[in-house]
Amino acid sequence: SQQGEEDPQALSIQEGENATMNCSYKTSINNLQWYRQNSGRGLVHLILIRSNEREKHSGRLRVTLDTSKKSSSLLITASRAADTASYFCATDVAETSGSRLTFGEGTQLTVNP
Amino acid sequence: GAGVSQSPSNKVTEKGKDVELRCDPISGHTALYWYRQSLGQGLEFLIYFQGNSAPDKSGLPSDRFSAERTGGSVSTLTIQRTQQEDSAVYLCASSRQGRLSGANVLTFGAGSRLTVL
Numbered sequence: 001s002q003q004g005e006e007d008p009q010a011l012s013i014q015e016g017e018n019a020t021m022n023c024s025y026k027t028s029i030n031n032l033q034w035y036r037q038n039s040g041r042g043l044v045h046l047i048l049i050r051s052n053e054r055e056k057h058s059g060r061l062r063v064t065l066d067t068s069k070k071s072s073s074l075l076i077t078a079s080r081a082a083d084t085a086s087y088f089c090a091t092d093v094a095e096t097s098g099s100r101l102t103f104g105e106g107t108q109l110t111v112n113p
Numbered sequence: 114g115a116g117v118s119q120s121p122s123n124k125v126t127e128k129g130k131d132v133e134l135r136c137d138p139i140s141g142h143t144a145l146y147w148y149r150q151s152l153g154q155g156l157e158f159l160i161y162f163q164g165n166s167a168p169d170k171s172g173l174p175s176d177r178f179s180a181e182r183t184g185g186s187v188s189t190l191t192i193q194r195t196q197q198e199d200s201a202v203y204l205c206a207s208s209r210q211g212r213l214s215g216a217n218v219l220t221f222g223a224g225s226r227l228t229v230l
Binding site for chain 2: 033
């Protein structure tokens with residue numbers, strides 16, 4: 001079963017607007033990561049937030065984590081057409097065989113010029 | 114190498130044939146992962162290697178799927194007697210730290226797109 005679930009499934013905005021994507025998960029995590037995938041390409045790591053952190057910034061990206069609600073959000077500010085891609089959250093879950101990275105279904109973001 | 118390399122980038126095969134997909138991870142990355150991504154879907158975990166051993170094969174969908182890794186480097190994912198439902202993009206990723214060493218950040222290859230006719 002999917003550990004992480006993103007919403008919305010698809011988001012279309014105008015250039016310059018902010019984009020917010022949400023991720024919910026079910027079990028305790030070591031950390032949560034966000035990845036980006038351009039069409040036909042592999043995934044690229046964007047940002048990691050540990051379970052004891054609440055907010056993290058990287059350039060135009062802001063990630064929040066609420067472990068009590070088992071949810072995270074990714075905010076992209078001042079979006080650009082080049083931000084058009086699919087965005088996935090991935091939860092790093094402690095298991096007996098070591099941590100396991102499980103991906104959600106992704107949010108397809110379209111930024112219109 | 115500078116990144117994770119996968120080959121072939123595209124493979125079209127007939128139902129019932131065997132296919133081999135190759136992954137060349139980043140030099141020095143001890144952990145290697147295979148995922149499968151169907152069209153418009155998320156990533157489905159298949160198998161994880163730490164060095165040459167595979168402590169977690171739980172995601173392999175059937176015994177037609179197997180993978181090996183030699184020399185702690187190149188990995189091959191083999192699908193025997195392919196079925197149409199095997200059609201997907203097969204993504205390989207590597208990690209310096211692996212699953213036992215804390216934050217596990219993956220570097221992905223571009224994937225191998227498999228189409229079974």
